[in-house]
Amino acid sequence: MKVVTDRKEQAKIRIKRIVTLAKLLLLLALVVGLSLYIVFFQREFISQFNSLENVRIYLQKYQTASVLAYIGIQVLQIVICIIPGQAMQFAAGYVYAFWFGYLYSIIGAALGTVITFYLARFLGRDALYLIFDEKKVSKFIDRLNSKRAFILVFVIFLIPGLPKDLFTYAAGVSEMKLKVFLIISLVGRTPAMMSSIMIGSMFNKGSYVGIVILALLMTGLFLWGAKNHDKLTKLMDQWYKKLIHL
Numbered sequence: 001m002k003v004v005t006d007r008k009e010q011a012k013i014r015i016k017r018i019v020t021l022a023k024l025l026l027l028l029a030l031v032v033g034l035s036l037y038i039v040f041f042q043r044e045f046i047s048q049f050n051s052l053e054n055v056r057i058y059l060q061k062y063q064t065a066s067v068l069a070y071i072g073i074q075v076l077q078i079v080i081c082i083i084p085g086q087a088m089q090f091a092a093g094y095v096y097a098f099w100f101g102y103l104y105s106i107i108g109a110a111l112g113t114v115i116t117f118y119l120a121r122f123l124g125r126d127a128l129y130l131i132f133d134e135k136k137v138s139k140f141i142d143r144l145n146s147k148r149a150f151i152l153v154f155v156i157f158l159i160p161g162l163p164k165d166l167f168t169y170a171a172g173v174s175e176m177k178l179k180v181f182l183i184i185s186l187v188g189r190t191p192a193m194m195s196s197i198m199i200g201s202m203f204n205k206g207s208y209v210g211i212v213i214l215a216l217l218m219t220g221l222f223l224w225g226a227k228n229h230d231k232l233t234k235l236m237d238q239w240y241k242k243l244i245h246l
Helices: 002-041 043-049 052-061 063-080 085-123 125-131 134-144 149-158 164-172 178-205 208-227 229-243
Strands: none
Touching (some): 063 085, 085 164, 134 149, 134 164, 149 164, 149 178, 164 178
């Protein structure tokens, strides 16, 4: 009986691995296929974005389409993790001004968070372990499963230099509800997002002194967060240990 049970367990593990690999291959095929389509069939479209002025002209000429395109890029920025969000938010402020730039950015961030959350659930933990570092993912999941996780989520999304988007993937396979995670993460993202959009808006208006001041503040905060990444992570570990005993 024990031999039969062991064989059944091994068969389940093999099937689970095959399913995980199939999901990853499907995701890879979609990403590669989309990239190849853009490179080989949309070259003329891409060439329109070789300067900030050309971007502004295009976005103003095709306003409705440009808004949808911008929101789509914001979504990709969160899902793919490697696209710099600050540059796009700067462009949004430059083209759409502050409030509309923020509106479109926060909509894109919300959609990107929802998609990433459910994409992580579709892929499952095993797939995330293959894509990212297993220890990091496991640690994030443990934090997200704590009773005081909402405080940690807010801090991670507030401070520059901390792994926000990987945290979103971990949230998808944790016990945290999407609605709670979405609200807290968007509130945490807002200060840095607003700063980038404001710089773009001021650049369009020629407010260069304000740009320098705000850019220096943002750069200083980002460098501080990046330099003290390990210290901040340890500090959050300490907060986590204290919070779970409250």
